[in-house]
Amino acid sequence: MISEGKNLRRGWTTGTCAAAATKAACQALLEGHFPPIVEVTLPGGQRPAFVLAQETMGAGFATAGIVKDAGDDPDVTHGAMICSTVRRSDHGSGITFRAGKGVGRITRPGLPLPPGEPAINPVPRKMIIAAISEVAGPHADMEVEISVLDGERLAEKTLNPRLGIIGGISILGTTGIVIPFSCSAWIHSIWRGIDVARAAGLTHVAGATGSTSERAVAAHHHLPEIALIDMGDFIGGMLKYLRDHPVSHVTIAGGVAKMTKLAQGMLDVHSKRGLADLEALAQVARDGGAEEDLALQIAAANTVAGAFEIALEAGLDLGDRVASLAWTTASKVLNRPDISLEVLVFDREGGLRGLAPFAPTGHSEASQS
Template identity: 40%
Template sequence: MILLFGGTTEGRAAARVLDESGTPFFYSTKSSLQEIVCNHGVRLAGAMTAADIVTFCEEKAIRLIVDAAHPFAEGLHAAVAEAADRLALPVVRYERRYPPREEGIVWCEDYDAAVRKMLSDGVERLLMLTGVNTIPKLADFWRERTTFCRILKRDESLALADRSSFPREHIVFYEPHADEALMQSLRPDAVITKESGESGFFGDKIAAARRLGIRVYAVVRPVLPESFIPVSGPVGLRRAVERLLPAFFHLRSGFTTGTTATAAVVAAMRALLQKEMSETVPVELPSGEVVTLPVASVRAEGDAFLATVLKDAGDDPDVTNGMEICALVRLTTEHREVRFLKGEGVGVVTLPGLGLEVGEPAINAVPRRMMETEVRRLYPRGGVDITIIIPAGREAAAQTFNPRLGIWDGISIIGTSGVVKPFSSEAFIGAIRKQVGIATALGARHIVLNSGAKSEHYVKGAYPDLIPQAFVQYGNFIGESLSCVASFPPVDLVTIGIMLGKAVKLAEGNLDTHSKKVVMNRDFLHELARRSHCSAAIHPIIEDLNLARELWTHPTAEDAELLLRAVARHAWAACRPLVPSSRFELLLIDEAGAIRFRVGDESSR
């Protein structure tokens, strides 16, 4: 079990990550005011001491603590550290993002130091943006000088201010996005805030004060206990939980080929510029979160450096999992850009519609941006040549959609989020979208969707004149594939070829036919047989079915005709609304490859 301390934006984000596991956990906040939906989290409210945490963890068999509380909740951090030390439990700290500390701000190590500095600087009129809990900490200032304190409009906040005898007439209530208007109305000499990070809108407060020429004092965030394991986002949290408590998530996450290649580029750039042979490197994901990847090797190659990172796809069935992804990086005076060159095992683009120029190495837009960002972070100006090399890429490409996409001689460097979620449909559906894009770019007016190579082979016989790119495999993702087709300019005709096993599931309205999500429903078949006026003899056959394809041979020819035509019509009806702007037909194919039933807009009536 996991005990999560939240009450913050980070707490909500951490709860969402843990909820994805489907495993129960506990979510603790100081008060019950924060609204949060936890499908698997049990809410706790009330402050907890170190002794309380120890007792709770022992009673509930807690094996991991996640601290996502406010960075200035020093008492809680200390209590968590003490309890974790006594119980020998790991603590993952879900940290918020902080902008670099800028010049022109008066940085103070704590509130006492801030009071001393503001008094010595002659501040006469102050606006406190540090929250109601800091009123006692700044009492030596506001009792001497005019001070306004912005607080949340809550009864408990007003009660806290009253207990400190803070003057009610100097209390102002928080309103979203109103920092500058508040400062304009109060005209303070200075504002004091705390280093609360991006989610605490620290930058907005600083920007508003600077526009009005108001001096800013900022209390730096407290140092966290050294025993805490820091992560900076949802990916880092999940990876940490997977490592520290493997049973919590049923499947392990991983990184895309694009993220892996970017890590190799960073390692090579560090070696090239800093002569640093890194064992791990940071990579910024498209979301802005920074993750760390291990580096397998770095070595000099003439005037360049070659770095290798092993692809870790987690538990996703990815043909590139475990492969060496290499980056050869060289500085050049021939140009001033970041240029991508084709390396061994990386495919070359031969067809339009992928968003890349024909002849370019198959490195998609998001991975290119990731690599360019990291290169410019280390080397702001000047030419850089990047060659991505995947030694086993040419052989692996035969197991991917690349040949169908017009990508030859290797795999492609892909990934939109930078992260692989186990058994995620994202990569498969992304490939479908690319295939449809290529087909339409080549002028195809008829798209044929098939479940796989077997059904595609059969359907190609019915449409021998179509270009190869017009045939798109949907796997189990029938609904997603049709939606992909509908997202492009309408084609004249969309055809779906389907075998009986998937057709029976589809006929019941299941647009994702994966066996992990849906199985053949005998009750549905019984009902469909009754409505189709099949004989009574078919019901024992349905009851004894092992596989749906037995319906081709076990019933009488008449019963099979009635039932399977109904299956085809229902399957067509389940799909029809998804492609409203094109004609649509469904082909039900038997085990010998014959198209036994063809249902279209006219024949469905």
């Protein structure tokens, strides 16, 4: 694929690497030697090939390792050693999975697998089972232990601790392929956060665009960590999932610039998707009673934060007006009277600059008029 004039390499998910390592280890266990190259079948039918980075055999087991190549994606697991240790198991037991060192274990309900299970997601499990079947047949009885070198440290850079996955990273992947700078991984983490909150019985979740607004909304409502959804720029992605998987109270929290974008109808508020319209913000100021000179200063500001400061110095606080418009944009996505929505606007220091209070979203214009 091409981005900003550069050819970007695709890579392989941890699930693909685990499946390839498992196939190689299974072959070594059965045949007494490791293959020089190992191929696996992806969900889409592709057949990538891998060279092993680690080979170990012992009494009743074989271990193979593959270094994950995420292509040009800034993936925290790029370069990680994904290992699989395969052992024979009791007749009729089928394929069983274990979390080795560096692979997490699920401790909370709401995820695709129940508490107590290794954090090896369903699609990677299917890929691993298929890889074993290619070597040992469809009725093989094997124990598969997946481990990741330094996985505990890597997991600290992910949402696993918040989701209740402890001890390491998750083995993930739905297509087997990592697409550089894809938003899909983040969107899926948002969904899983909502699933975990719902499974825990929470009635209030808060999506924040960044760490400052997340800390601020947590303090504002005294929310537990499990209620906090790291939605980043993907406000629409969070709202659409909540529309189908409702929680009775939803808070959207963000800085002045991103909430201004939401107020102007943008559900993806990344800077690459466009900048806030300062002229439109100036019109909001006019609607709030600003004189034309002040409105022109707002329109000419360098940043949204600067525009807010100009307005505040003149005695006009734009925060509540922006929050109300942002509420209207977001409520149209939810559009459920059983979901009450709130929007909070924070400055760079975490100070509350605007509030649209909780109101049902089934009749957006009437609720926030």
